[in-house]
Structure formats: C-alpha cells, structure tokens
Amino acid sequence: MCDSPTNVAGSLRVVVEAAMTVEREHKGRTGMRGLRESAERPELIGRTAELAMLGRLIEQVSCGGASSVLLHGAAGVGKSALLDAVAARANGAGFQVLRATGVESEVTLPWSGLHHLLYGLRDELDRLQEMQREVLERLLGLSPGPAPDRFAVSAAVLALLHALAEDRPVLLVLDDAQWLDEASERIIAFVLRRLAPKRIGCVSAVRAESKVCLDTSAVSQHRVESLDAAAAAALLDSRSPGLAPAVRRRMLDEAAGNPLALLELPAHLSEEQLSGSAELPGWFSLSHQLESLYADRVRSLPKSTRDLLLLAAFDTTGSLRAIWSALPGGGTAADCAVVPAERAALVRIDSENGRLVFRHPLVRSVIVQLATPDRRRSAHRALGAALVDEPERQIGHLIAGHLAPDDVAAQTLESAAHRAARCGASNAAISAFRHASALSLKPQDRSRRLAMAAFASSHAGRLDTAADLLRSLSDEQAEPEDAARAATAAAIRLIHRDGDVLTAHRLLVRALDDLIDAADVSPVVAQELTDDLFYLLIEASTYGGGPQLWEEVAARVGRVSEFAKLGFDALADPVRCGRTVGPRLRRAFDMIPEGADPKRVTQLAHMALYCDDLGWYRGKAARAAEVSRAGGAFAGWAATTLLLALDSYHTAGWSEAEAMLRDGLRVAQEFGYTTLGSRMRYQLALIEAGRGRVEAVEALVHRIVETSLPQGLAAGEVMARQPLALLALGNGDYETAFQHCARISPPGRFPAYSPWVLWSLLDLVEAAVMTGRTEEARAHVAAAVRADVRSLSPRVALVVAGAVALTAPDDEAQKRYEEALALPDTARYGFECARIRLAYGQWLIEQGRCDAARHVLRCALATLENLEARPWVERARAAYGAAGAEAGAPDKAAGVRRQSGESVLTSRELEIANLAATGKSNKEIAEQLFLSQRTVSTHLYNIFPKLGINSRAGLRDALLAL
Incomplete structure (x- = not known):
C-alpha cells in the first residue's frame, strides 16, 4: 500500500x-x-x-x-x-x-x-x-x-x-x-x-x-544551485562554529555557496587563522577534491591564457588596467588570451567597471595552486612593476616576487615603502622596509632600511616591533639619518610606553644636533627627519613640563623649518604666541594636498587644539584618522581621535566624545601607549566630572596618577587636577576647586611653557569669586585680557567674556553678561555657555529680577539636562525655583520649547536639525560641521523620534515652534 x-x-x-x-x-x-x-x-x-x-x-x-x-x-x-x-x-x-x-x-x-x-x-x-x-x-x-x-x-x-x-x-x-x-x-x-x-x-x-x-x-x-546566503552561513556555522567574524566572511565569500568548499576550506587554516589572530592567506591551498572542481578546464587552456589568469588571481581587484599592463604584449595580447578562459566559463569581463571577474572565487585558488613557484613569483614581479602608482598593492607583489638578495629589488621596495608611508599605509611600509633590508647586499643598506622599518613601526604604534628592529641595528658606521630614525623610534617608546620623557628628551636633542650638523644628508630627508625629531621634543617637553626642557627646545628653534617653529609657538606658549599662530596654521593646512601623510595632519591638528582652533580643521583631522586606521597606523588614529574627542567635549558633544574616547582607550591599551591612555582617561574624567560621577572620576584620576606621577610628568598633575576641580565646582566645593586650579595656573599669571593653563581659566575665576577671592579673580581676568587670549578662538573669547562678567561690579555685570552671550557661536560651546547663563541667572535673582532670571536659567537648564550634567542641573533647578518658578518644572513657555525640541535635542542635534530643515544633504551638513556623513545620519536617526516626526519633511514645522 x-x-x-x-x-x-x-x-x-x-x-x-x-x-x-x-x-x-x-x-x-x-x-x-x-x-x-x-x-x-x-x-x-x-x-x-x-x-x-x-x-x-x-x-x-x-x-x-x-x-x-x-x-x-x-x-x-x-x-x-x-x-x-x-x-x-x-x-x-x-x-x-x-x-x-x-x-x-x-x-x-x-x-x-x-x-x-x-x-x-x-x-x-x-x-x-x-x-x-x-x-x-x-x-x-x-x-x-x-x-x-x-x-x-x-x-x-x-x-x-x-x-x-x-x-x-x-x-x-x-x-x-x-x-x-x-x-x-x-x-x-x-x-x-x-x-x-x-x-x-x-x-x-x-x-x-x-x-x-x-x-x-x-x-x-x-x-542544483549553490546554497543561498542564509543556507551557506548555516552550513558553515554548523561545521565550523566559532570562526572569527572576518574569517567567517572570507570563507563565505570564497565558497560562494558551494557546500564542498564551505566544508573543506576551514580545514586548511591554522587555529590562529581561524580565530582571527593570524592573517589569512591571499589564496587557499585546496584539497584534491576542491582543486579538481576546475583543474581540468584550467589545464586545457593555452599557456598565454593561464599566464593571464595567474596575474588576475594575484591582483584581487580584477583591474583590467593592471592585468593588461603586467602581461607581456599588453592589451592586444590580453584580448586574445582571455577568450579561451571566457569560453571555458572560468571568467567574464565586466566592461562597465573595467574588471576581470572569476565565475567562482575558487577558480582563483585552483589557478594559483596549479602554477609552479617560479611562475607565481614571475607573476608577482610583473604586477609589482605595473602598480607603481599604487604602492600598497605594489609592495605585496614585490615581496612575494623576490626572495634572493637583490639590490635593485631592494631599492624598488624602499621607494614603494616611502610612497606607502606618505599615503598612510603603515603596515605595507613596515613590511616593505623590512623585506628591502633582507634583500640588501651591503651592510649599510641593511641597517638603513632596518632603521626606516623601526621608524615606520614606531609611528604606526608597533612599539614592540620597533624595539625588535632597533635591537637588530648595528651602531657601527651609522649614518646620521639612520641614527635620527632610530632615535625617533626609541623616543616614541620611551615617551608613550615608559613615560620616561627625560631620557627621550636627551636622546632626541643629541640626534637633532647630529642631524643638523651633518653635511652629507639630503636636504629633503634632513628637513623631514628634523621636523619629526623636533615635534617629538615638543611633545616630550609638554608632558615633562619645566622650563629646562623647553629652553633646550627654544635654543634650537632658529635651526629648524617653519613647520617645526609653528609647533613650538603653538604648544610652548599659546597664551602669548597663539594669536599669531592661527593664520600660519591656516596656511599650513591649506598647503597639505589630498592624500598627504596623515601624520602631518595629526601634528597640525595637535597644534590647533592647543590654540583652541581645531574646529576649523576637524574635517581634515577626521579624514586623517580614517586613513591612519585603514593603513594600520592605529596609534596615529587613536592620537587623532583624542584631539577630535576633546573638540567634541568643548562643543557639547559629550556622548559623542565619550564613545570616541572609549574606543581610543581600548586601542591605546592594546598597543601599550600608556601616556596616550592617560590623556584618554583625562578627557573621560572631564566628562564624568561634568556629570557628577564621583567614583568614576576618582578611578580615572587614580589611574592617571599611577601612570604619570612616578615618571615626574608635569602633565599628569594637570590631567589629574582639572577633572577634580570641575567635580568640586559642580558640587559647590569651591575651596577645593580653587586649590586645584591654582596649582594648574596661579591667579593672575599664565606661565610660559604651560600649554594647559587656558583650559582651566573659567574654573579658576568662578572658584575664586565664590570663595571671596575677588581680587585674585580680577587679576587673572586682567592677565587674560592683556595677553589678548580672546583672539585665539570663539570659545576662548566666550570664556574670557564670561570671566569678565563674573568679576564685574554690579553696575557693569548685566552689560558684560549680555556681551558674553551675544558673541558669535556661543551656542556651539554649550557647557561654558550654560555655566555663564547660570551665573547670570543667579546674579539677576540677587538683583530681584526674577522674570528675566527665569528666561536665562531656562536656557541653561535645557543645555545642562541634555549633557546630563547632574550637579549643574541641580544648581540650575534650585536657582530656577528661587526665581519664582516651580523647582524642577519649567513654566508654560519652557513647555513649548520642550515640545518643539530645544530641550529634547542636544546642541549638536539642534544644529544638525536646523541645517537639515533648510534642505541641506547629509554630505553638505557633514562638510559644514566637520563631521562624517555617518555621524550626521545617526544624529538624524535619533532626532526624528525625539521630535515626533518620520522624515525631513516634518523638520521645519517641528522647529518653527522655537
């Protein structure tokens, strides 16, 4: 049946x-x-x-x-x-x-x-x-x-x-x-x-x-078709569970839904490769079963076709230009050679994109596996010769194509490494310098290229790699430029991992003098190396503090380039030199071409930060960070992220800054960048202090003190005291706040060689006023006005104007507060602006003008709530209640504002919403605010539900209520 x-x-x-x-x-x-x-x-x-x-x-x-x-x-x-x-x-x-x-x-x-x-x-x-x-x-x-x-x-x-x-x-x-x-x-x-x-x-x-x-x-x-994406992923996960995400993606891409490949490809990888801790091969060694899937068709092809396919297999982009250039006979020979492969259904030509595409990814591995080692190396050499304009890709082929010592190949690799380094491709540059050293016939050439590899490794954050390479160097007959590169690599490790800035400073001074005095060094090479040495000297002096270190740097300013002098003026004494630095910074940034070395952009961004002018260059700095990360220079990425995060902190993007800092701190810890990690913790501590999180601030400050003070880093004391001062201010402990601020910058003085002093100006003045030290507060404001620090940036102008208002007599105070709040871009600097509004509101209450005070305090409260600055919110609410409004509850007008989004949106969100309401695209908004398009898109994604709308079309009406 x-x-x-x-x-x-x-x-x-x-x-x-x-x-x-x-x-x-x-x-x-x-x-x-x-x-x-x-x-x-x-x-x-x-x-x-x-x-x-x-x-x-x-x-x-x-x-x-x-x-x-x-x-x-x-x-x-x-x-x-x-x-x-x-x-x-x-x-x-x-x-x-x-x-x-x-x-x-x-x-x-x-x-x-x-x-x-x-x-x-x-x-x-x-x-x-x-x-x-x-x-x-x-x-x-x-x-x-x-x-x-x-x-x-x-x-x-x-x-x-x-x-x-x-x-x-x-x-x-x-x-x-x-x-x-x-x-x-x-x-x-x-x-x-x-x-x-x-x-x-x-x-x-x-x-x-x-x-x-x-x-x-x-x-x-x-x-019977190949498995779809979901089924292929399910099969791979069932037989090879626990693959690293990047490895899993590569397996799925290579197999392209072929079940046999999904089962067998992981079996040919090591445990380190499966876990993602070791790099995956460019092509996979296939079992006999997998090889035979396409082997017969490949073997039946003419030699010229197999040669072309081998070039295509190694050039993973499939670029017809690169493949045709590498093939003897060029395009004409290639057009003939590709026909049998097309007839055998192994490849197709994507004319629209100019690419040769394999019908199945496994074809690439079969072609490589069937080729002899000599043919493989020959193909790599041909591609290396063809890819002169693409150094990162060229380097991989040159390394694979040359095994025996060869001075010509070593020189070609060295040249490619320099181009890669200038483009931010740090990993490729390090590999090229190391392999060029191995191919060198002369001992001095080997040493020079090892020094270059150590130099590139140190700038990329590979401190251990740099140390290993330095140990391989011989001190005998070292050329001045080799010694300079070695000194730079060693100093970066001393500063950033060990915190030993004094040793690093001595090493850099000696190397700089030797390089300047050397007569047989190329001027171009000498200037580039001198700039690096001098910038590191400035960095060591900044962390170490003290006139002695700075004076040794100042003694050599006359012997360095304009770029190096710019760094000295920006960091050594921004109070007195900052206003002249701004125009020079703009010229320097304008002279940087697209695709320039991201290291130089980061250095300029560092100068701009200390002159409180980074907002102008945020877009270039963000792009440099992306290039650094893509090229493997994670330390460079983390350093630039640090600068961008501090700029976000100043512009009331605290959540944005915190996310960047957490990510950057993870990378700094991974690469052993202790000093950079301390600076990340310092900025996180500022955010936590503003939010009144006592335990978090104390934990972060403890780690800063633990890693900085034993090495005698003066910057460590500043990084510890400023968050503690802000925390004390928020909690109303003005005496403690004053004591911390006075150690950073004595009242009435802005010492030279103290690039941090302006960052606590408002904190010091407020703490001094609230503890009855009005004369000291006025002396500090007068010193700032005499130095004309207001010309540094709109934010510093706002801070100084607010400090002037705080110390003004009652008959001038209203005018000074109004002047401060009327300055351009005040809303951009939300926290400082809210603090000045809060002080203004409290002064108005003292004058019996409660109606006016409520309006000012309402604006301050909205900003502080958005920042989640809890102690400041509590102070603003208390003042708001004292002004006659119900404590903690805005009046009717404030309700209208809350519904329309002013207190619902952060200042950054409000800025983006207003621009989007005018019809600007994400790209245009990103360029105007120096953000990435992804950041703009994320902000809009959060803005719409807050305003109760579903698209940009509703933005204008939702914001009109403001």
Whole structure:
C-alpha cells in the first residue's frame, strides 16, 4: 500500500537522518563527503525543495509507476549528497537500490559502468531466459565468449530490471554520470526510455554543461544551485562554529555557496587563522577534491591564457588596467588570451567597471595552486612593476616576487615603502622596509632600511616591533639619518610606553644636533627627519613640563623649518604666541594636498587644539584618522581621535566624545601607549566630572596618577587636577576647586611653557569669586585680557567674556553678561555657555529680577539636562525655583520649547536639525560641521523620534515652534 504524501515526507526525513550516520564505500570522486559521513548534523541544509522532489519520485515508483530525474550542477554543489539521501529513503521504503559511480580513469573501458551497476545482481541472473543470462554473464566476466551485441545487452538489462521489479521497487542511482563509459551510458539511456509501467526509478547526477545520453525526453531535469546566503552561513556555522567574524566572511565569500568548499576550506587554516589572530592567506591551498572542481578546464587552456589568469588571481581587484599592463604584449595580447578562459566559463569581463571577474572565487585558488613557484613569483614581479602608482598593492607583489638578495629589488621596495608611508599605509611600509633590508647586499643598506622599518613601526604604534628592529641595528658606521630614525623610534617608546620623557628628551636633542650638523644628508630627508625629531621634543617637553626642557627646545628653534617653529609657538606658549599662530596654521593646512601623510595632519591638528582652533580643521583631522586606521597606523588614529574627542567635549558633544574616547582607550591599551591612555582617561574624567560621577572620576584620576606621577610628568598633575576641580565646582566645593586650579595656573599669571593653563581659566575665576577671592579673580581676568587670549578662538573669547562678567561690579555685570552671550557661536560651546547663563541667572535673582532670571536659567537648564550634567542641573533647578518658578518644572513657555525640541535635542542635534530643515544633504551638513556623513545620519536617526516626526519633511514645522 502506498504511503500518504505526509507519511512519505516524514519517513524520508527519518530515513535520511539515519542514513547520514553510516560510513559508505566510495569509488572515484565523492562530492560532499563531509555531509554524508557526519553524524553531528545529518540534515541537508538548504535543500528542502530537492528533498521534496526526490520524495515524490520515491512515492510515485513505490505506487507502481516509473520516474527518472537527472540532477545537474557545478562540482561540489551537493549532487552526491542528494543521491545519498534518496538512496537512504528508498532503502527504508523497501526498494532494491542499484548504484554506480562514473570514474574518470575508466571512461574508456567498455561496459565498466554496467559492471559496477549489475555485478551485485549476479545471483539473480537465473531469473532470465538462457540467452539473456549468457549475455550478461559474458558482460560481467562470469563466462567466456565474445563481447555481446549492444542491443542484446540492452534487452537483457531491461529484462533483469523488470524481473527485480516484480518483487519490490527498484531505484537506479548513478553518480558522476558524465564519466560513464559510452557503451554503458547508451544502454542505460535505452533502459530509461522503457521503464514504464514497472516500479523502476532512476536518479542520476552529472556535472553542469556535461553532455550525456541520459538526457532524454523520459528524464526530467533539475539544476542544483549553490546554497543561498542564509543556507551557506548555516552550513558553515554548523561545521565550523566559532570562526572569527572576518574569517567567517572570507570563507563565505570564497565558497560562494558551494557546500564542498564551505566544508573543506576551514580545514586548511591554522587555529590562529581561524580565530582571527593570524592573517589569512591571499589564496587557499585546496584539497584534491576542491582543486579538481576546475583543474581540468584550467589545464586545457593555452599557456598565454593561464599566464593571464595567474596575474588576475594575484591582483584581487580584477583591474583590467593592471592585468593588461603586467602581461607581456599588453592589451592586444590580453584580448586574445582571455577568450579561451571566457569560453571555458572560468571568467567574464565586466566592461562597465573595467574588471576581470572569476565565475567562482575558487577558480582563483585552483589557478594559483596549479602554477609552479617560479611562475607565481614571475607573476608577482610583473604586477609589482605595473602598480607603481599604487604602492600598497605594489609592495605585496614585490615581496612575494623576490626572495634572493637583490639590490635593485631592494631599492624598488624602499621607494614603494616611502610612497606607502606618505599615503598612510603603515603596515605595507613596515613590511616593505623590512623585506628591502633582507634583500640588501651591503651592510649599510641593511641597517638603513632596518632603521626606516623601526621608524615606520614606531609611528604606526608597533612599539614592540620597533624595539625588535632597533635591537637588530648595528651602531657601527651609522649614518646620521639612520641614527635620527632610530632615535625617533626609541623616543616614541620611551615617551608613550615608559613615560620616561627625560631620557627621550636627551636622546632626541643629541640626534637633532647630529642631524643638523651633518653635511652629507639630503636636504629633503634632513628637513623631514628634523621636523619629526623636533615635534617629538615638543611633545616630550609638554608632558615633562619645566622650563629646562623647553629652553633646550627654544635654543634650537632658529635651526629648524617653519613647520617645526609653528609647533613650538603653538604648544610652548599659546597664551602669548597663539594669536599669531592661527593664520600660519591656516596656511599650513591649506598647503597639505589630498592624500598627504596623515601624520602631518595629526601634528597640525595637535597644534590647533592647543590654540583652541581645531574646529576649523576637524574635517581634515577626521579624514586623517580614517586613513591612519585603514593603513594600520592605529596609534596615529587613536592620537587623532583624542584631539577630535576633546573638540567634541568643548562643543557639547559629550556622548559623542565619550564613545570616541572609549574606543581610543581600548586601542591605546592594546598597543601599550600608556601616556596616550592617560590623556584618554583625562578627557573621560572631564566628562564624568561634568556629570557628577564621583567614583568614576576618582578611578580615572587614580589611574592617571599611577601612570604619570612616578615618571615626574608635569602633565599628569594637570590631567589629574582639572577633572577634580570641575567635580568640586559642580558640587559647590569651591575651596577645593580653587586649590586645584591654582596649582594648574596661579591667579593672575599664565606661565610660559604651560600649554594647559587656558583650559582651566573659567574654573579658576568662578572658584575664586565664590570663595571671596575677588581680587585674585580680577587679576587673572586682567592677565587674560592683556595677553589678548580672546583672539585665539570663539570659545576662548566666550570664556574670557564670561570671566569678565563674573568679576564685574554690579553696575557693569548685566552689560558684560549680555556681551558674553551675544558673541558669535556661543551656542556651539554649550557647557561654558550654560555655566555663564547660570551665573547670570543667579546674579539677576540677587538683583530681584526674577522674570528675566527665569528666561536665562531656562536656557541653561535645557543645555545642562541634555549633557546630563547632574550637579549643574541641580544648581540650575534650585536657582530656577528661587526665581519664582516651580523647582524642577519649567513654566508654560519652557513647555513649548520642550515640545518643539530645544530641550529634547542636544546642541549638536539642534544644529544638525536646523541645517537639515533648510534642505541641506547629509554630505553638505557633514562638510559644514566637520563631521562624517555617518555621524550626521545617526544624529538624524535619533532626532526624528525625539521630535515626533518620520522624515525631513516634518523638520521645519517641528522647529518653527522655537
């Protein structure tokens, strides 16, 4: 009795799952071995439709019909696994299953396929008539005699199958049918056309594009496609769980849905590669099974075509320009050579994008694996010569193409390394310098290139690598520029990991003097190295503090470039020199071309930060950070991120700054940048202090003190005291705040060589006023006015104007407060502006002008709430209550503002919302505010629900209420 369709489907799954756990004998090639032999996950992932179709075939045959299906698809796509599944189902349903597998080496042996299919039935031959029995006995080699006639064999095979079907259904399972010998294939095709009405079925599988006689009108066809993305991911995760995300993506990309590749590719990687801790290879070493998927087609190609494909396999971009340039004979030869590969369905030409595209990613690995090592190196050398304009790609090919010492190759690599370093491709530059050193014949050349590698490693943040390279250097006959590079690499480690700025300072001074005095150094090289040494000297002096360190730097200012002098003026004494630095900074930034060394941009951004002018250059600094990160210079990225985060802090983007700092701190810790980590913690401590989080501030300050003060870093004391002063101010502990601020900058004085002093100006003045030290506060303000620090930037102008108002007598105070709040861009600097509004509101209350005070305090409160500056919010609410409003609850006008978004949105969000409401695109907003387009998009994503709208179209109306 026939199973119902439901029962058939259910029993099929049970039988398939059981059959998957059985070890089978295989002859020839057996695609999907892993799926058939694994007992852990027996189901065929992503093959629901195929299993249902084969289930219907079994049902139809078991009910007395006949049916044949031909599966065709690419090698490794899972055809054999489907044959195993249907055979297991048929066995479970009581079928007699006859199996045969075509074997490539037997394709010329007549009757080999039938012998494989029927030899197990030799005991059943007695059921046939004598003539038919003798025919099959001779075919199977059971009796002597001449080769049988093909028609006689056909009739005998059909008769045997019909006899078997009298007892129970029969299923023929033919794998790799494209490799059946011609005689067997024709007999089977004859039989398939005459199966009905007996209970006989056939399921066969062939490679895609194979021509076989089994393709008859009596046979339905089904193409087995590659797995879709979801099924491919599920299969990979089931057999290779725990892969690192980047490794998992690469496996899925390489396999492109081919199940055999998904199963076998991870097996050829090391544990370190699987976990993501080691780099993945450019191409994969394939098993024999995977290699044979495309090996025959590749071997049949002309040599010129294989040469072209090898170039394409190594040039992962598929750029026709690069491949054509690297091929002898150029484009004309390439046009001819590519045709056989296109006919073999191995590649296609994407004319629109100018790319050669492999039909399957595995083709690339097959091509490389079939090439000899000499041919591989030759292809790499050809690509290296063709990619002069793309140093990062060129370097990889030059390294792979040259193994033996070769001065010409070493010089080529060195030149490429310099170009890569200037483009921010630090990892490539380091590898190139190291390999160039290994290829060098002369000891002095080896030393020079090792010094360059150490120099590049130190700037990229690879402090341990730089140290290892420095240990390999010989001090004998060291050239001045080599000594300068070595000193730079050593000093970066001393400053940033060890905090030993005094040793670093002495080392840098000696190297700088030697380099300046050297007569045989190229002027271009000398200036570049001098700038690096001098900038590091400034950095060491900034961290170390003290006139002695700075005076040694000042003594050498007359012997360095304008760029170096600019750094000295910006950091050594921004109070007195800052106003002259601004125009020079603008010129320096304007002179930097697109694609310039991000290190120089970061250095200029550092100068701009100390002159409180980074906002003008935020876009360039952000792009430099992205280039540094992409090129592997994570320390450079972290250093630039530090600057951008402080700018975000000043412009009331506290949440944005915090996210950047957390990310940067993680990288600084990973690379052992202790001093940079302290600066990250300092900025985080400022944010936590503004929010009144005492425990967080104390923990961050403790780590700063722990890593900075034992080394005598003066900057460490400033980084610890300023957050503590801000925390004390917020909590109303003005005496403690004053004591901290006075240690950073004595009242009435702005000492030279103290680039931090302006950052606590408002804190000191407020603490002094609130502790009755009005004269000291006024002396400090007077010193700031005399130095004209207001010309440094709009933010400093606001801070100084607010300090003037705080110290003004009552008959001038209102005018001074109004002047401060009327300055350009005051809303951009939200925290300082809110603090000045709060002080103004409190003064208005003291004057009995509560109505005016409520308006001022309402604005301050909105900003402080957005910043989550809890202690300041509490002070503003208390003042608001004292002004006659219900404490903690804005009046009706404030309610209107809250609904319209002023207190719902942060100042940055409000700025972006206003620009978007005017019709500006994300790109235009990003350029105007020096942000990335992604940041703008994220802000808008948060703005819409806050305003209760769904698109930009509603922005204008939502903001009009303001």
